Amino acid sequence: MPEGHTLHRLAGELTEAYAGHAPSVTSPQGRFAEGAALLDGHLVERGSAWGKLLFLHFAGERVLYVHLGLIGTFVLSPVEGQSDPPVTGVVRLRLLDDRTVADLRGPMACEALTPEEAEALVARQGPDPLRVESDPDEAWAKIHASRRTIAELLMDQTVLAGVGNIYRCEVLWRLRIKPSLPGERIKAATWQAIWDDLSELMPWGVRTGRIITRDEVLQDVADALAAGEDLRTVDVPRDFSVYQRNGEPCLRCGSHVRHKVVAGRNMFWCGNCQRRS
Template sequence: MPEGHTLHRLARRQQRVFGGRPVRVTSPQGRFADGAAALDGLVFAKAEAWGKHLIQHYGPRGQRRMLHVHLGLYGAFAELPAPMGEPVGQVRLRIEGAEMGTDLRGPTACELYTPADLEALVARLGPDPLRSDADPQRAWAAICRSRRPIGALLMDQRVIAGVGNVYRAEVLFRAGIDPHREGRAISRPEFDEIWSDLVALMKVGVRRGRIHVIRPEDDHGAPSYAADRPRTYVYRRHGEPCRICGTAVAIGELDGRKLYWCPDCQR
């Protein structure tokens, strides 16, 4: 599932491509036909992200219509120059501007939103490190009184929005914190370090279009876990030597997701 930086980068891209201009909105697959008809021909006002959720705004201020998209595990946008030609595969949503268009396939959610819907979504999400209006105190309040492991709390979108498995593994390694430690055992300075690191790392992800977590002095040695990915400290490196101490990186499971950590560096 894409992590939060991917949605923020996508929102910025769609804002640049479509923002301020009328667009053609259709549902070639037919599953979003009524919703597409309600947006078709309106001006694409803006796009924004809240954690792993994309919100598109259409129409004039005061009469805005909103579209909510959650990509889930399989959803993806594919950008094509206009005119786009016949759709290929099961295209849930097609947005076509004067010069570019995009096709959405396989999302978990693609639905019209009311202001009340957006308010309810934001209310159930934790603060998003990539939003300027984020309040980290909300995340700290949830973490400092919880008996749940910090590794689970960081992945809980109700605590912090946008963090996925890669950022979870890497930010805890960089902070030297065992992912199994209870939230209530995390000190405020440790939380502040985690939050600041998430803000900085996820901004890098937005700029580069990929997760990059290795400090310059550590950016050497064993290659990344996949040919097209940057190096990581522990994510998907189980059994390999830690880049710092040489201890074998451990693997486990927490709340149904794989967990990676260094038993020596993260005590």
């Protein structure tokens, strides 16, 4: 499932493509035909995201809500002179103007909402490290009162919005935190360290479109940008410290990386150096 940085990046792409324009909104598949009719031809104001929830705000108090789920994709492409680009595959929603076509396939949710309905969805989410107005204390209150493990809590979108499995595994490793530690035993300073690390790492995901969690990779990308390289040409390797490295040596201590299913997803950690409580 896409993590929060993907949705924030999509929100920015949709804003850039359609803000100030009134694209046609259709449902080639037909399952969103009624909702598409409510949005068709209305001026787009902006895209936004909260955690893994994506919104496109239209004039006239209309909001498109999308949750990509496990298999959903939302792909934007230049029209390139075609007034009506052919539909490929099963497209739930299509946005189209004379410059850009955006096709949504396989989402878990695709709905036309009122602003109040969209706000109610957001209100059920935890704070989002990619939103400057988010308050980490809201998540801390739930974590500190819970007997569930920190590995479980980080995946609960009502506790913390936007964090998925890769960020969960990597941040806990970076901070040497034991994944099985109950939330009620997490110290306030430890929670603040988790929030600060996510707040630093996730914007790089928005900027590059890739999850970056290793400091040396972050430095290489920052150096390339400082040297004036185009971000689109910068090589960002898919290289993690523990994620999907079951049985391999820990990059910090050499002990074998372990694996267990936690909250329905594969958790990877080092049992030797992740002992912080």
